Amino acid sequence: MASYRLTEEGEEYLKNGLPEKNLVEILNTYPQKSSTIGKVMLKVKNFPIALKWALDKQWVMKRGSEIILLKPPFETEEEVALREISEGGDVEENILNVLIGRNLVQKITETYKKTEESLTKAGNVIEELNHDIILTGLWKGRKFKSIDVEVVKKKLDKKIVPGKRQPYDYFLMQVRKKLVEMGFKEMVGPTIEMEFWNFDALYQPQNHPARGWTSTYSLKYPKFGSLPSEKIVSRVKAAHENGWKTGSTGWKYSWSAKKASQLIPRAHDTAITPRYMTEGIEIPGRYFNMVRCYRPDVIDATHGVEFIQTGGIVVAKGLNFKHMLGLLKQFAYDIAGVNEIKFFTDYYPFTEPSVQISGKHQQLGWIELAGAGIFRPELTEPLGINEPVLAWGFGIDRLAMNKLKINDIRELFSRNLKWLRIQGE
């Protein structure tokens, strides 16, 4: 036989009577056998329940705000059943269902039995609150075992394994957001690129040492890409060979289309710019990129297998070298967070004049921050740009390394999960 027990509410009603019974008993004491709701409401516990059941059972009727007794109080079958159940006796199924429906009685389940048993075994002290204890309500009237709540300094055997951002990736995103605040639009380009866009369109001569076997990767496969429109190719060729219409002598050599069509992994971030310039950029405009670059450097603490470069351009009529310095100064202050700067002479095959900026960093002392310059006309004019283009490249690796307190550039792409879990953002 399934056994049943009274719920807390059931126990209370057994002790103090059903609320509807209490209501009619009070009404019964009034000479008029009736009362206003307001008057009786405070005298009966659980008045809304009492009224609902008294009305349902047609013990009372309601007229306006008045409640009128229809039937004198008598012992109800619910009360009898509650007493019976509390004493472990049986009751009829229909009344049992009413009591279960009113949540006055519940079935004693296996869970209840098990939970009660184990709590008894534990000396009725709750060691760990769980679903069953809450469900059965068996926590009521029992004590909880105290635990060492000041455990912090000891080794916790429970730990959160967090998911965090890769710190270098996060750093890059912060820089990206700063650049966007400064009005820069992000450019992207393919990892595998033709030498044409990597070098030729940037007016870097084909015999330049930076284009040699030891400075640039070449590919075993695939080998050659297809050059852009004849119009652009012939202008770039002319710029290299004789300066085209730019008033330059050019590099004075015989330019090879085959060499230009060779595919290489992007060797520097500036490779992205000439494609954009050719396809048409907004003038005035600010553009940046943040991309992986590849060079066959000997791998050590300062040279990774691959690295991320950030650079870009500002283009507008009337820009000059003073603006170039102004831009670099802004980067140094806003991105690198230095407050003392120095400019150095510099050289890039594609800029003239060229400049480098160093900044006095709190921890690192004087560090090189960025290289920059105004694009040569031999570069811009063949691509259809006649306004000055200020180009810059920012050395963010070093700043990131300082921020993350690492000395080896390879750790920017850390393989150390422990470190990432601690250091991550």
Next chain:
Amino acid sequence: MPTIEVSHSDLCSLIGKKISIDELKQHILFAKAEVDDVKGDLIKIDSKDTNRPDLWSAEGIARELKGRLTKDRGMPKYKIEKSNLVVNVDKKVSKVRPLTVCAIAKNLKMNKVILSQLIQLQEKVAGTFGSGRKEVAIGVYDFSRIKPPIQYTTVGLDKKFVPLDFEEEMAIKEILEKHPKGMEFKHLVDGLKEIPIFVDSAGEVLSIPPIINSNFTGKVTEETKEVFIECSGFDFKFLVPALNVLVAALIDRGAKVESVKVVYPDKVIYTPDMTPKKASVDVDFVNEISGLKLSSKDVVGLLEQARYEVTKVKGKNIEVLYPAYRQDIMHPRDVVEDAIISFGYNKIEPELIRFKTKGEINKQEVLAERVIEKMIGLGFQEILSYTLTNKDNLFKRMDLKEEKVVEIENPVSLNWNVFRSWLLPSLMEFYSNNQHVEYPQKIFEIGDVVLIDEKQETKARDVRKMAATIADSKVDYYDILAVLDEFMNSQRKKYKLRKVKHSSFIEGRVAEIFVENKVVGIIGEMHPQVLENWKLEMPIAAFEIELL
């Protein structure tokens, strides 16, 4: 970027003025260089202009500083006398290393410092400007040991002579295999049956360019009083400036330089030719580029400091001459930079760019940012890996058949010689480094993979992907599917799964992920064989998906 060493005291004596290291650090900007390190009298200098070999020596740096710091301005003059030395160029060299330009320098007052500067300059010019001796090989010889005339011809590989710093005769083929310089530069003569050689009238070998000098004539010491210099290569465009740079440095040291008659089968030239070159620049153009407000007089002064000789000022047009050791001036712009350098970069007031533009993160990165946030919310640790890897990682360890991938021809290391074509190997490799770190290990990476795509103009295509994995003592398909499902819901993407075979995963526990009837990824439990290949001891459930 060539790095050179100079002596502080020597540099000061060349400038003719004592300057401190601190002053030098500031003024060396005029020579487009930076002081890298100072050890006693020795200064290590980074020269930044790869197109100005004239600046890669104490003499060259001194020239620039002199113009700015002393009254010694305008163009330095280089007088060349004629000698009666003849160098005959055999037509046989036309196929191997066709050109040479030569000079003689007498009255040398060699000492240790001057000799080391000469050797350093020769090495830097041939190495950096001459692309590792390919475009320019330079030989400097004790002229007193040479019996003119000299012949530039070719010789078979059995020819024997005593190479520099050796005592015994060696055949050329032996030199190429055993001599340090032979080994270093033999790739420049690879496949040649006859290689170029300079010999004198007595049959004495001077050198086999671009490999090595002979020990007899090709040894220059502090006792050497006169030298013969030759530069050999393929293009006068490189050879002439290379020779002129050396000649200018020697003349700066007080040498008397004489020209040599170089007789080619079809022409005769006299080298070196130190005739200055012409250029002109407009003052308005200087101001347009610099943003400065300079007068003609200002510009003339600045150019004279930069060692130009102003020959004519007509209104705002300034005509100049510049020394023959410079070959970098292609456009009036190059002259402008020299004027700005004379003005001083740090004396220019930087100006803020005023116009407004609207910034924008590339949409791929915007998406990445959103996905990263989502994955971190799901308790996954972000990792970042190199896109370069190797075929073992991509295929063998993943128990896959090798496929064509973008491959580097000249890798620095065989560990990094192909581009990854999928992300999961990067994550497996990461796990293999973190076996003993607390589990569960939930990681993810967003990154590009590079796929061969013949339809693209670059024959390859970047695909932005995400991979996420869980490693734990107990983990299965449904654990990772729950992540994929939540991820797809958050991206508002409807997806379907279809059973597939993939040897990296356990059969029957792997599916392809479809979005709009297109396969966008794969999900499953990694095969224990793959785990074993990576030496992993915990099961891993994974998915990899294109980010669209």
